[in-house]
Amino acid sequence: MKFRQLFKNFIVLVFSFALFSAAAVAADSVKTTQRSFVKLAEGIYSIRHKDAPDTFPQGNTTVIIGDREVLVVDSCYLPSSAREDIAQIKEWTNKPVRYLVNTHWHYDHTMGNGVYWEAFPFLTIIAHSETAKQSANYNPGWFERFPRRADAMRKILTDGKDNNGKVLSDGEKKEYEDAIKGLEPVQAEFKTLVDRTPNFTFDSELTINLGNREVQIKHLGRGNTKGDAVVYLPKEKILIAGDLIVHPVPYLFGGYPSDFIKTLNNLKQLDFQTIVPGHGEILRGQAGKDYIDLLTGFTSAVITEVGKQINLIGNGQRNLEPVRQAVQKNLDVSAWRQKFAGNDKDNQDFFDTTYAGLITAAHAEVWGQ
Numbered sequence: 563m564k565f566r567q568l569f570k571n572f573i574v575l576v577f578s579f580a581l582f583s584a585a586a587v588a589a590d591s592v593k594t595t596q597r598s599f600v601k602l603a604e605g606i607y608s609i610r611h612k613d614a615p616d617t618f619p620q621g622n623t624t625v626i627i628g629d630r631e632v633l634v635v636d637s638c639y640l641p642s643s644a645r646e647d648i649a650q651i652k653e654w655t656n657k658p659v660r661y662l663v664n665t666h667w668h669y670d671h672t673m674g675n676g677v678y679w680e681a682f683p684f685l686t687i688i689a690h691s692e693t694a695k696q697s698a699n700y701n702p703g704w705f706e707r708f709p710r711r712a713d714a715m716r717k718i719l720t721d722g723k724d725n726n727g728k729v730l731s732d733g734e735k736k737e738y739e740d741a742i743k744g745l746e747p748v749q750a751e752f753k754t755l756v757d758r759t760p761n762f763t764f765d766s767e768l769t770i771n772l773g774n775r776e777v778q779i780k781h782l783g784r785g786n787t788k789g790d791a792v793v794y795l796p797k798e799k800i801l802i803a804g805d806l807i808v809h810p811v812p813y814l815f816g817g818y819p820s821d822f823i824k825t826l827n828n829l830k831q832l833d834f835q836t837i838v839p840g841h842g843e844i845l846r847g848q849a850g851k852d853y854i855d856l857l858t859g860f861t862s863a864v865i866t867e868v869g870k871q872i873n874l875i876g877n878g879q880r881n882l883e884p885v886r887q888a889v890q891k892n893l894d895v896s897a898w899r900q901k902f903a904g905n906d907k908d909n910q911d912f913f914d915t916t917y918a919g920l921i922t923a924a925h926a927e928v929w930g931q
């Protein structure tokens with residue numbers, strides 16, 4: 563799930579507008595090179611996808627099978643991966659996929675929607691009303707905007723730093739080069755894509771019974787996006803968190819850092835044993851709860867330091883870079899870096915990227931208040 567360079571660039575473009583063990587961390591990587599799945603309970607599976615050829619990460623897909631019908635959470639990015647998932651689902655069950663939930667609007671969780679729509683004629687695509695709105699605004703035209711993305715990536719490569727001022731490591735430069743090379747096959751896939759945005763929305767909570775299996779879909783507040791949805795199975799104590807939780811290194815660029823903390827605290831009130839993150843490895847038992855604490859602790863420390871530096875340096879968008887530099891100089895994040903990224907170079911690079919993005923998001927939020 564390494565935040566592949568295209569994805570970094572995409573998030574930067576979009577949002578410029580607008581105590582678990584180190585061993586556990588090291589076991590997971592921000593890069594996913596192989597497709598795999600995990601059986602979470604009888605009739606419940608989670609699929610992890612390998613990164614796309616353009617290095618874009620693909621969100622995890624969860625399949626929940628009831629006595630009568632099937633609900634899928636997130637349709638991933640590449641149509642070919644969604645097709646592979648559907649073939650796999652048909653091996654697991656002969657019941658139809660009746661519901662597809664989009665946890666949020668980002669492409670790496672929604673671009674497979676059209677493939678499900680074609681495969682299952684009675685499909686309902688469910689999302690929070692804000693997610694449905696954002697999908698309708700951003701998802702069409704994805705294919706046409708591809709050339710602009712390549713240009714933006716080339717510019718970052720030439721400048722040697724991303725739009726958050728993060729200087730590219732050699733590994734990241736190589737990744738940008740790989741991402742540019744991988745655009746062509748991805749573009750070819752999207753040529754025939756029929757885009758489908760959610761056609762059924764909710765605002766706070768929705769409960770569906772698939773036949774002897776209750777599924778709750780909840781909006782617990784803003785975090786990664788305006789319309790983040792989580793899917794909760796009360797009997798099985800499974801929580802499917804979308805990108806509110808990404809492992810081993812979170813996606814904290816963009817979004818709403820202060821609300822993120824509140825939303826995670828709401829999330830923590832649910833009685834769960836298993837967390838399926840938006841990307842990365844399944845978290846079980848106490849490890850999931852500890853990881854939430856790690857996320858809130860880190861986010862909160864960065865918001866506090868950003869506020870402090872804004873008071874010292876001055877308000878306004880023009881002070882973003884001086885504030886960023888002062889935060890990075892004064893806040894010691896080495897312990898968090900170690901806890902999230904371990905000793906893995908890709909994870910560490912990605913931690914630095916997400917940290918720079920979090921400062922940008924916190925700055926936008928704090929100085930505007």
Ligand SMILES: [Zn+2]
Nearest residue numbers: 621670805840
């Ligand atoms: Zn994602």
